[in-house]
Amino acid sequence: MLGALVPILLMTPLIAKTPDLAELQRMIARFAPVDLRVDTSKLDPSDKRALVKLIEAARLIDHLFLTQYWSGNHALHAKLKQDATTLGKARLRYFWINKGPWSALDGLQAFLPDAPARKPLGANFYPEGMTRQEFEAWSKTLAAPQKQEAEGFFTVIRRENGKLHAVPFSKEYAGDLQKLAKLLREAAALTPNASLKKFLASRAAAFLSNDYYASDIDWMDLDAPLDITIGPYETYNDELFGYKASYEAYINVRDDAETAKLQFFAGHMQEIEDHLPLDPKYRNPKIGASSPIRVVNQIIATGDGAHGVKTAAYNLPNDERVIEKKGSKRVMLRNVQEAKFRSTLVPIAKRVLPAAAQSDLSFDSFFTHILAHEMTHGIGPHNINVNGRATTPRQEIKELYGAIEEAKADVSGLFMVQHMLDRKLLPGGADAERKLYTSFLASAFRTLRFGLHEAHGKGMALQFNYLREKKAFVATPDGTFAVDFTKIKPAVRDLDHELLTVEAKGDYAGAKALLDRLGKVTPELERAIEKLKDLPTDIDPNPVTADELSPPGR
DSSP: OOOOOOOOGGGGGOOOOOOHHHHHHHHTTEEOOOEOOOOOTSSSSSHHHHHHHHHHHHHHHHHHHHHOOOOHHHHHHHHHHOOHHHHHHHHHHHHHHHSSEEETTTTTTOSSSSOOOOOOOOTSOOTOOOOOHHHHHHHTTTTHHHHHHHHHHEEEEEETTEEEEEEEEHTTHHHHHHHHHHHHHHHHHHOHHHHHHHHHHHHHHHHSSOOOHHHHHHHOOOOOOOEEEEEEEOTTTTTTTHHHOOOOEEEEEOOHHHHHHHHHHTHHHHHHHHHSSSSHHHHHHSSSOOOOOOEEEEEEEEGGGSSSSSOOOEEEOOOHHHHHHHHHHEEEHHHHHHHHHHIEEEEEEHHSSSGGGGGGHHHHHHHHHHHHHHHTSSSOOEEEEEEEEEEEEHHHHHGGGGHHHHHHHHHOOOOHHHHHHHHSSSOOOOHHHHHHHHHHHHHHHHHHTOOOOOOHHHHHHHHHHHHHHSSEEOOOOOOOOETTTTHHHHHHHHHHHHHHHHHHHTOOHHHHHHHHHHHSHHHHHHHHTTTTTTTEEEEEEHHHHHHHHHOOOH
């Protein structure tokens, strides 16, 4: 049985006072510096010129994201840049890693003196002091179109004369978005690739119109050596409701050889949907016809894609209308994943796995599971019916959706790989199973170190504790953990059933009960994580190729 559950903050103590230089350097050291170099020699010369424009656009996304994250970010950033002391430089570096004054690995507590003690739950999407109850009472008074806008991805909520109202991103961020649109149009004029040209033009138009649907469709159809993601997507920074999207950019070069190897996964998405451990009435009989997969090497990531824990893969868009029509696209950042594996997972595994299991740690298994995780975001419940009302799991589960969905994607990813191994669609048999679950177990500790405020970390705590309860993960006398291969497969299936059913029913109370019971850290887990405290938690990428092509601040 699991021991008494304790808060994550016992594992990562709150920052009781402003860190001094030594403490700040320790905090920075949790992010291992890695250089990202990408071969661009095979790109068409016109694409290389377009790439320069796109890197410039990506850097503008950083400015826009700082605005979204906190109203005081720009003034604080300017102040930090004026401090030439050793402490001032360390503060500036850690501010930039987090894109704000709150430490992502310490419960989003402030590490600078001139900031609120903790990141505001609503970031800068809502008026300061607005409560959930005030928003919900106001939204109930709105007609359906206005309510949809207020709860939509692409508006902020502001207060005028004491009353709340929604403001489109295109108005709130007009200055930055006009500059971004100009750079994207210039890049579109340069690239010879028709699909990239179309996407960049339509995304430039979306920045100004606030209607992202058509450009999301064009992004789904993007098939180009330059694989570009730029716009407002993830909603994790809206901790009040999970409604509002943050801007991010990923400027990537497609890895054609690796992408070709993975295309066969897309052909099995409906098969996986049809076999999910879920009441058949909740399964989607026809998922989106297009579910492209891209393996890329990242040149630069910015905005929401480059603060705190760095993204290794993403599955977009989040607009359920696009998912229903086209599916979703999985983008695997192979060079980022390799850097994370080398810098964090290999040293973690040496401390949390028994000696006999060390040889089963596998980058290929780690990579395959991340792929499966991203793919299974696109299947399962997306458009649901609650008491005769058409809605989505995101809208019903609200601020809990992120953690539930990340856990669902993890265990559905395991289910998917196991399904394909059972049918010999993937090679390796029992050896591949052993490496899959052992690498997942080691990776669980990597994710848990991100903290429970973060959707992936809280979702992983839920999974780890569930699998411990089922004795699929077992503690060994030397303090390490191992997989019981007689119990892991049925335990994964049972957990997947619970998570998928919560989403299918839009069950907020069920989601809360699961997270309240399991989304925490046990004393034995706390002890294991304590042994990892001197290891890097994540990476701090240095975009060498981006800086060579387009020096910052030029």
